[in-house]
Amino acid sequence: MNAIKLIKLEILKYKDNSLVQMLLLFFTLLMPTSIFVLKNFDKIPFIPGKESFFTFPLVWEYQAYAGSWLSFLFLGFLGVYLITSEIQYKTMRQNIITGLSRFDFFMGKILITFIVTLYATIIFYLSTLLIGILHEGEINIQHIFNQQNYVILRFFLLTFAYMAFGMLVAFIIRKPALSIFFYFSYILFIEPLFRWWIHLKFINKGRSMLYYPLNGIEDLAPLPFYKYVENFNNLKDFPILLSYTEASVISVISVIVFVSLSYYLFIKRDI
């Protein structure tokens, strides 16, 4: 089956699914609005002026950071749901029985992940552009697009990575509630605990504790606030934030591993 048909099939499956609609709606509504929470603060510590968050170039970084949380919360969740729902309803099984090859089924999921990621990136980019332009005194094209540091590519990569990780977790665990629990637990607790405790204590005390998949993905869009906190990046004997290049390399490798492992499990296992 060609790519267009697979995308159409996935859209047909989910177009009237209320959970999918809700997750996409939350992302779409919160992406352009969550930044306005900052307006409630009179002063943000360490930051020269809170208005700088709303203007270029800092707005790119803050929006990417806020968007990374939204991607993690809503779109990664969607990645888990896209697989576990098919397992739970046994429609994955029925799709194969009906005549979809396993490769086509898997490609359908990758393609819909790509489409959702593309949509999220467009929402991120347009909303950020709009917020920045509305808060700039005058429109200076060069100023707007300077110092983006490939933010659009970083945002696309991190969203795709969260969704791909969600799908991998779903392919491994298969049970919906357990998969969601593990997805959030791994990112919020398991990997950070492993890095900061086991890795530092038993494996290596150096910077290698940063080279973990989800840490790499998170550091694609770190909180820009860190930049203004003196010596924050030197809390240890080494900078605790990855450079964008390092984070990008780790994220690309992670995505390749997530997708390959998911495919391997899907092909090898009984359905």
Added chain:
Amino acid sequence: MNDVLTIKNLSKSYGRIKALDNLNLTIEKGNIYGLLGPNGSGKTTTLAIILSILKADSGTFEWFEGKYGNNPRKHIGAILETPNFYPYKSGTDNLRIIAAIKDVKDFNFDEVMKLVNLEHRKDSKFRTYSLGMKQRLAIAATMIGNPEVVIFDEPTNGLDPQGIAEVREILKRVAESGRTVLMASHILDEVEKICSHVAIIKKGKLLSSGLVGELLSNDYLIEINSTDQEKLAQLANEMEFIKKIQKQNDFWIWTIDNSIPSQIISKMLYDKGLTLTHFLVRKQKLEEEFLEITKK
């Protein structure tokens, strides 16, 4: 092309349990096959393997003599175990998904919904359907794309008597359409009424296969009872042509060699002065043959 499906030496284990043990089976075009076996005999495992849901440990199977390559399933309509659909979508929308997978364009969904008596609920969400309606939607799904082979796995499982009657009626219509049908069931009455051929499996092994008529032996049965139980037993022992005597509920069942007409037996009993309270001559049922074969 004559053989629709050829299964060779198929084996599958779940841990220590051997679900299939070197199973061999050939399904020919146009036949209506009943795959019979007690619960846990390997019927669903067999169907799951030939539908590429489970992977066999060893052995091979080939659909349509390899005519459609690696993915012949677009030419097969199948339900395995329970009907599996997207619960938040309507019956018709679920059929649209099936049609999209099968690359079927311009399909008349209303017509097929009418065929399975679901036209009044075609726009209702699948999760609101009763079990019988779900089963009927699954049968409708197997019709999409006019498949050469239709597979049903316990199609009347869990249905109430009315649901069973409705599904059976639809299955008969499917069988009459000239398609090759493979139906797994443990309800023998169902198989006997619908199928032309039968394959009996137990513990993953093929015990017997062939035409339903061929499988049933030529012996016939007499259901009999008398007020004089002692004399009845004595006479039964004297009649050498009685192959088997079984007690069932309020009467005895004698299995009689086909060469002895029932009138002779009736006359013999009358001549001996035995007063009968029950006397019924009938053919063997598939159920009895099935129990006989699976007992071995």
